[in-house]
Amino acid sequence: DAGVIQSPRHEVTEMGQEVTLRCKPISGHNSLFWYRQTMMRGLELLIYFNNNVPIDDSGMPEDRFSAKMPNASFSTLKIQPSEPRDSAVYFCASSPLHSGNTIYFGEGSWLTVV
Amino acid sequence: GENVEQHPSTLSVQEGDSAVIKCTYSDSASNYFPWYKQELGKRPQLIIDIRSNVGEKKDQRIAVTLNKTAKHFSLHITETQPEDSAVYFCAASRSDYKLSFGAGTTVTVRA
Numbered sequence: 280d281a282g283v284i285q286s287p288r289h290e291v292t293e294m295g296q297e298v299t300l301r302c303k304p305i306s307g308h309n310s311l312f313w314y315r316q317t318m319m320r321g322l323e324l325l326i327y328f329n330n331n332v333p334i335d336d337s338g339m340p341e342d343r344f345s346a347k348m349p350n351a352s353f354s355t356l357k358i359q360p361s362e363p364r365d366s367a368v369y370f371c372a373s374s375p376l377h378s379g380n381t382i383y384f385g386e387g388s389w390l391t392v393v
Numbered sequence: 394g395e396n397v398e399q400h401p402s403t404l405s406v407q408e409g410d411s412a413v414i415k416c417t418y419s420d421s422a423s424n425y426f427p428w429y430k431q432e433l434g435k436r437p438q439l440i441i442d443i444r445s446n447v448g449e450k451k452d453q454r455i456a457v458t459l460n461k462t463a464k465h466f467s468l469h470i471t472e473t474q475p476e477d478s479a480v481y482f483c484a485a486s487r488s489d490y491k492l493s494f495g496a497g498t499t500v501t502v503r504a
Contacts, residue, residue, distance in 0.1 A: 312491070322437070322482065322494045335491060370436060381427060382492060384436040 283385035297359040304373030314370040395420040399495025412470040416483035423485040
């Protein structure tokens with residue numbers, strides 16, 4: 280298995296632009312997570328899906344952020360409009376069964392908003 | 394919700410010495426405690442985990458101990474090597490809920 284696949288790996292965008300990050304979880308995993316990592320705040324859980332259904336989105340910072348999981352093999356995290364403070368590494372992760380099991384991280388999407 | 398505190402935030406050790414990182418958690422219902430290692434510019438990767446039905450688990454040079462009564466768990470790295478330099482994260486969760494991560498410990502192994 281190729282592991283969790285994320286794209287793009289790096290993105291530089293101007294403030295106000297829409298950003299879409301993509302994730303393909305490990306086949307057979309039915310839990311998917313989006314995390315944001317910054318020096319100041321560490322690893323923050325943004326949203327958690329189980330069987331394609333959002334279970335907990337309490338970590339989504341504000342309405343500018345949205346996430347979807349239209350099927351078991353694809354998820355997106357969208358920021359619209361983007362702001363410089365959104366600059367971070369965004370990790371997608373997946374897990375078999377529920378989140379009380381090992382989660383496997385993708386390589387991350389490094390976002391810079393200028 | 395679960396609150397995980399991790400100490401120290403930075404740790405510098407001489408090559409060959411041991412490193413110990415400690416975490417405490419708040420939710421007594423938590424029963425799964427993984428440790429992740431993140432090298433610079435890379436993704437966090439699981440190195441060892443422990444569940445609440447055991448008190449200690451070892452894998453070569455790394456070991457994790459769990460004290461459920463005190464609600465703390467620790468990572469021990471023995472005979473440290475330069476490649477052990479990384480950021481280490483502890484985490485805790487209940488079996489049906491999300492992982493809560495500690496703030497991370499930056500470990501530097503001096504040659």
